[in-house]
Amino acid sequence: MTPGLWGALLGAVAAGGLLLTASRIRLVRRPQLASRVLPYVRDLPQVGRVPAVRAGASSAHTSVAAGVFGPPLRAAADGVERVLGGTTSVRRRLERAGLDLSVHDFRVEQVVWGLVSLVATAAYGMLRTLHDPDKALSSAVLCLCAFALGVVARDNHLTGQVTRRERAILLEFPTVAELLALAVAAGESPVAALDRVVRRSRGELSRELERVLAAVRTGEPVGVAFDRLAATTGVPLVARFADGIVVAVERGTPLADVLHAQAADVREAGRRQLIETAARREVLMMVPVVFLVLPVTVLFAFYPGVVGLSLTTP
Template sequence: MTAATWGGVLGATLAAGLMLVAVRAVAWRRTPLTVRVLPYLRDLPRTSPGVPSAAPGPPTSVVAAVYGPPLRSAAQTVERVLGGTASVKRRLERAGLSGTSVHDFRVQQVLWGLAGFALAAAYGLLEALTDPGGALASAMLCLVAFAAGVLARDNHLTGQVRARERRILAEFPTVAELLALSVAAGESPVAALDRVVRRSGGDLSADLGKVLAAVRTGEPVPSAFDRLASASGLPLVSRFAQGIAVAVERGTPLADVLHAQAADVREAGRRELIEVAARREVLMMVPVVFLVLPVTVLFAFWPGVVGLSLTTP
């Protein structure tokens, strides 16, 4: 294919896309038939404000109206191929993205895959201008790039979960000590929780705020903390929530439990720091062996080498 042919194909594709967007924009501006007819049909039952209607609402933009249905179909295909809905849902909750559904996450995976596909297609187009015979390799590269983009979004979600768990572990000792001080000062567990949530900010405080909201709606305190323990992926936070639930349910001293929990987290942080330092010890020796030591040897032996070369007849 010559450059003129590729230009014609790209121009026709752009023109078809613009025409499709224009036609869909004109159709979207029209008032739907249901909106025009429904006010005159009084015998039909009306939906209550709290119950969503069976028919989906109109799209909020032209882009959503044009590309929304294909993206949703592609997301359903990715869901059927990959599966793991329960795992994805749990990771979304652990990452603090409980407002994002599994379907929305699959749509994001498709978008990441399309971004990789577009980069690979652009690279293949540039290669085709110089080597027209590599069309099959370019197509395979585009498919691999799409799959890599889909998997990259999944790995990014796992990274978000780990980053949030690290932030929670960093906040945990301070939050536990504040709760212990509030309880030791004579406040009830709910009042202490309210004070700590209002005075602090972070991922752990957001989780405790959800627990406080559940308690205020009538859920028992042990049940709310048990749910936090089951939803959390960190053993320390699970033990913390279970300890508070048991202390509230059986009447054991809560301040001592919280102080012990904070001390356990600090000790676990020290152990993790020591383990990381032990794993990084070899990496720390790399600049010493490959940078400092050769320079030291060079400084030690170079004057002797120069002196020998000067004194040699």
């Protein structure tokens, strides 16, 4: 195709996109029934139901971008869900990462990542095609691969978020456990000690304990709340911590001793992990010595002799 035909094709695509955008904006900006009725009924008592959204709230002023691109993104997210599956695994990782997202919202984010990668690759492919029209097919295949890589990259990023959060929980755990043990040893109940620690600490583990405390305050038994924490967490040490608290509360065993022992176990596990990491780093440190320093040393040692032999040899 000639550059003129490419320009006409791009112009037609841009004009079609503008027409679709304008039609969607007109539909979104149309006054909704709730926006016209709520100003007259918002003073009525809200008995037994969730308070209605005020006029002029986000339902009335929906983002134009969300109104235009929301339905296609949701449809694409459904397609990604049908192709990839694994809803249970994704939901589990979202809980472990502490993200307030549903599986569908995560699929939408995957589609957005894929589209960003697709647009960047498409721009590069268009430049390639303008210089060499025979590369149009390979550019299209490259765009599809870029979209798939963007989707997979978001999934890998979620796994990285889970790993970083669990590492942060392990770092916070000994301090939180010691604080709980001190509060319980001072005579406070487990719920009061938990409230004191949550109010005075910040971190990922504190947020998890804050959810447990909120469940307990709504009337849920302490054992059930900590059982849920043990079932949902991805850190075995935190699961054992929750099980230990449940056993101590139900059977009356000394809770302070249990917490001190668990904090000591976590610190010992951290020391072992540090030693293992140092051992692996020691092996990696040998790589530049063996492959860089040693060859240069041998070269400096033998090169003068080789030069001397070549000069003395007739």
